[in-house]
Amino acid sequence: MPDSTTDTPAVSTNTGFLSAISQKQRGVSIELDGVSKVYPGQPEAAVDDFSMRIEPGELVMFVGPSGCGKTTTMKMINRIIEPSNGSIRIDGTDILSMDPNQLRRHIGYVIQQIGLFPHLTIAENIGVVPKLLGWSKSRIADRVDELLQTVQLDPEQFAKRYPKQLSGGQQQRAGVARALAADPPVMLMDEPFGATDPITREKLQAEFLRLQADIGKTIIFVTHDFDEAIKLGDRIAVLSDRSQIEQFDTPARILANPANEYVSSFIGQGAALKRLALIPLIDAPLRPAVDGAPQITLQDSLRDALNMLVLTGAAAVNVVDVDHRVCGSITNASISAVLNDAQPVAFAAEGTR
Amino acid sequence: MSIVTETEVSLVDDLKAVPDGSGRRRYGRLARIAAAPVVVGFVLLATYLWIASMQLDSIEKRTLNADYLFARISEHLVLTVAASALVAILAIPAGIAVYRSRSKVVHTVAFGLANIGQATPAVGVVILLAIVWQTGFATALVALVAYSFLPVLRNTLIGLEQVDAGVKEAARGMGMTYSQVLRRIELPLASPVILAGLRTALVFCVSVATIATFINAGGLGDMIVNGLKLQRFPVLFVGAILVAAIAVLIDWIAGLVEEFVKPRGL
Numbered sequence: 335m336p337d338s339t340t341d342t343p344a345v346s347t348n349t350g351f352l353s354a355i356s357q358k359q360r361g362v363s364i365e366l367d368g369v370s371k372v373y374p375g376q377p378e379a380a381v382d383d384f385s386m387r388i389e390p391g392e393l394v395m396f397v398g399p400s401g402c403g404k405t406t407t408m409k410m411i412n413r414i415i416e417p418s419n420g421s422i423r424i425d426g427t428d429i430l431s432m433d434p435n436q437l438r439r440h441i442g443y444v445i446q447q448i449g450l451f452p453h454l455t456i457a458e459n460i461g462v463v464p465k466l467l468g469w470s471k472s473r474i475a476d477r478v479d480e481l482l483q484t485v486q487l488d489p490e491q492f493a494k495r496y497p498k499q500l501s502g503g504q505q506q507r508a509g510v511a512r513a514l515a516a517d518p519p520v521m522l523m524d525e526p527f528g529a530t531d532p533i534t535r536e537k538l539q540a541e542f543l544r545l546q547a548d549i550g551k552t553i554i555f556v557t558h559d560f561d562e563a564i565k566l567g568d569r570i571a572v573l574s575d576r577s578q579i580e581q582f583d584t585p586a587r588i589l590a591n592p593a594n595e596y597v598s599s600f601i602g603q604g605a606a607l608k609r610l611a612l613i614p615l616i617d618a619p620l621r622p623a624v625d626g627a628p629q630i631t632l633q634d635s636l637r638d639a640l641n642m643l644v645l646t647g648a649a650a651v652n653v654v655d656v657d658h659r660v661c662g663s664i665t666n667a668s669i670s671a672v673l674n675d676a677q678p679v680a681f682a683a684e685g686t687r
Numbered sequence: 688m689s690i691v692t693e694t695e696v697s698l699v700d701d702l703k704a705v706p707d708g709s710g711r712r713r714y715g716r717l718a719r720i721a722a723a724p725v726v727v728g729f730v731l732l733a734t735y736l737w738i739a740s741m742q743l744d745s746i747e748k749r750t751l752n753a754d755y756l757f758a759r760i761s762e763h764l765v766l767t768v769a770a771s772a773l774v775a776i777l778a779i780p781a782g783i784a785v786y787r788s789r790s791k792v793v794h795t796v797a798f799g800l801a802n803i804g805q806a807t808p809a810v811g812v813v814i815l816l817a818i819v820w821q822t823g824f825a826t827a828l829v830a831l832v833a834y835s836f837l838p839v840l841r842n843t844l845i846g847l848e849q850v851d852a853g854v855k856e857a858a859r860g861m862g863m864t865y866s867q868v869l870r871r872i873e874l875p876l877a878s879p880v881i882l883a884g885l886r887t888a889l890v891f892c893v894s895v896a897t898i899a900t901f902i903n904a905g906g907l908g909d910m911i912v913n914g915l916k917l918q919r920f921p922v923l924f925v926g927a928i929l930v931a932a933i934a935v936l937i938d939w940i941a942g943l944v945e946e947f948v949k950p951r952g953l
């Protein structure tokens with residue numbers, strides 16, 4: 335690599351770097367710089383000159399149509415696929431200078447096809463990376479228990495089962511638990527909830543958000559479901575063919591100001607409703623309370639409020655806090671005002687996921 | 688000869704039809720496997736009673752006695768087991784090497800050879816070897832190894848290649864080295880197919896070892912050929928029955944081993 339650059343003098347050896355990042359369970363930065371991948375025998379690049387900086391602890395969603403290069407881009411970060419060009423740095427260190435196997439043991443990886451090992455129990459599956467890292471048996475056992483609980487699989491019931499004795503959704507949770515096993519600072523997740531029905535998917539997404547709020551890892555999450563991207567991401571990268579970045583921004587800003595036709599078409603119908611779903615009532619300007627109006631809680635979104643307005647036919651709904659104290663009311667007009675506001679207060683809402 | 692070969696073929700096919708039964712079919716399969724020794728015992732007993740009820744002439748007496756039979760059976764078994772063990776030691780690592788080479792050319796050549804090998808008649812291999820080399824046990828052993836080498840190599844390759852790509856990628860993505868992936872993931876997952884190949888090779892060897900008699904390497908083929916040459920039907924018959932019985936029993940044992948060794952969770 336010509337540019338395994340001069341700006342990383344702090345770390346002299348790989349092992350030094352690895353022990354450094356393995357201390358940092360709470361996320362490190364990832365930088366991709368002019369990264370390209372041309373598969374042998376292919377005329378066109380699958381990924382063409384891709385550059386991006388991901389902040390520590392950020393959850394970045396890659397969205398794009400099938401075949402646009404999401405998986406390829408992601409797999410270059412753990413060197414399952416070697417880039418043809420460009421450089422990738424994790425926590426400032428060029429990954430191409432590291433031993434790929436050591437690198438991978440510090441990056442959680444959830445693949446598109448789940449890929450649990452069918453001949454190992456769920457507990458053994460989760461224990462693979464800790465075992466590679468030389469943890470003691472008892473430490474591994476404790477960690478497995480903890481993780482199974484984290485992904486809401488009862489250890490008593492599931493630890494000793496084989497993958498085929500689990501449902502699809504349970505297997506995906508086990509896959510996520512396995513990727514989390516050694517508490518890596520970086521996670522790569524390729525459509526981790528791809529093979530589940532909408533209800534299970536919602537549940538997994540909710541659990542995942544709660545989990546990420548606790549663990550704060552740097553995560554790249556691939557999906558081709560834009561709604562999933564909105565729901566989970568701190569920032570979304572909308573990708574088109576050859577992994578070209580059409581827009582890279584927060585969900586709220588992408589919904590409010592799609593960069594081009596392509597992004598708009600990707601958002602699809604109902605962009606306004608999707609935006610409303612992102613704005614909690616806490617962040618909305620409230621009007622004085624109205625007597626006898628239906629009530630909604632402060633934790634709900636503007637979309638929930640609109641829903642209630644439409645359902646009840648009332649002119650306003652009252653917003654109450656956890657102690658049932660009325661804080662104010664919201665009307666159709668105030669919802670429109672939020673949407674039309676050029677620089678809406680509520681779009682500071684990124685932090686509230 | 689023809690009797691033996693026929694029993695053989697139908698036997699092998701019959702047992703091949705069962706190999707992939709998983710989970711639910713496991714008990715049925717076990718029951719089926721347990722049936723084999725009972726049937727063999729019954730057939731052997733019936734044969735014994737039949738022979739015992741006969742007036743044997745001096746030629747027949749010379750072969751149909753415990754010493755002679757045990758000598759032939761042990762020759763047959765030693766040849767079979769030695770050949771199979773050698774094949775396991777040689778063909779499985781060879782299959783792994785071909786798989787690991789990840790070169791299309793090597794794969795194609797190996798598969799081509801394996802297919803040619805299976806289409807070549809065993810008698811031809813044995814006799815050719817005897818002509819160009821020598822007669823006796825060593826030649827028979829080499830011929831048997833050469834003959835069952837390729838099917839085992841082929842099964843090893845197929846077994847390793849059919850391991851789910853997602854599983855292999857997950858293993859690599861977790862930071863296992865190539866040899867860790869091989870030892871911890873690929874070989875265990877390929878083991879049912881590899882073992883099935885070995886099992887076929889074993890049964891194969893039992894039948895092909897019959898030909899060893901043509902090049903002076905002993906075995907139960909002696910009885911069959913003598914029975915034919917000297918027109919002593921009981922001798923021919925006992926030889927054939929014993930070969931068939933050994934094939935079934937060996938297959939039965941191999942089946943048990945397979946059940947036992949097969950990774951759980953598949």
Ligand SMILES: Nc1ncnc2c1ncn2[C@@H]1O[C@H](COP(=O)(O)OP(=O)(O)OP(=O)(O)O)[C@@H](O)[C@H]1O
Nearest residue numbers: 373376380398399400401402403404405406407558
């Ligand atoms: N091993 C490979 N060899 C050659 N071409 C490949 C290979 N893997 C992927 N490609 C091609 O590269 C492009 C990008 O593939 P990639 O798997 O990254 O897409 P993706 O965005 O993840 O799609 P999906 O949403 O369907 O998973 C596709 O056109 C694909 O055909």
Ligand SMILES: [Mg+2]
Nearest residue numbers: 404405446524
């Ligand atoms: Mg993909």
